[in-house]
Amino acid sequence: MAEIIDFAEIQAARRKARARIPQRESLERAVQLMRENLAVAAAEMADAPRDQQAELLTRVERLAALIRYGMRMLGETPPIASPDASEG
Numbered sequence: 001m002a003e004i005i006d007f008a009e010i011q012a013a014r015r016k017a018r019a020r021i022p023q024r025e026s027l028e029r030a031v032q033l034m035r036e037n038l039a040v041a042a043a044e045m046a047d048a049p050r051d052q053q054a055e056l057l058t059r060v061e062r063l064a065a066l067i068r069y070g071m072r073m074l075g076e077t078p079p080i081a082s083p084d085a086s087e088g
Contacts, residue, residue, distance in 0.1 A: 024074065031070040038063040 038060060046054040071077070 015080050027070055031067055034067050
């Protein structure tokens with residue numbers, strides 16, 4: 001009976017390990033896509049009329065926050081400093 005339980009645990013561990021690989025790849029792709037969107041939003045903000053800059057700034061802030069969160073989930077240290085870190 002113990003052998004059956006061990007075998008079931010091994011199979012469950014293998015399934016879990018296989019499931020994590022696509023999740024990580026998917027998260028890496030999502031973070032890369034958000035970085036690309038951040039670059040586009042920043043470029044648009046430079047040329048945007050003043051009345052549209054607030055909306056673009058909100059988009060930039062949200063994307064930066066999502067990128068930081070995604071990087072933390074990937075186990076990386078985000079290079080973007082948070083506003084709290086600059087206060088001292």
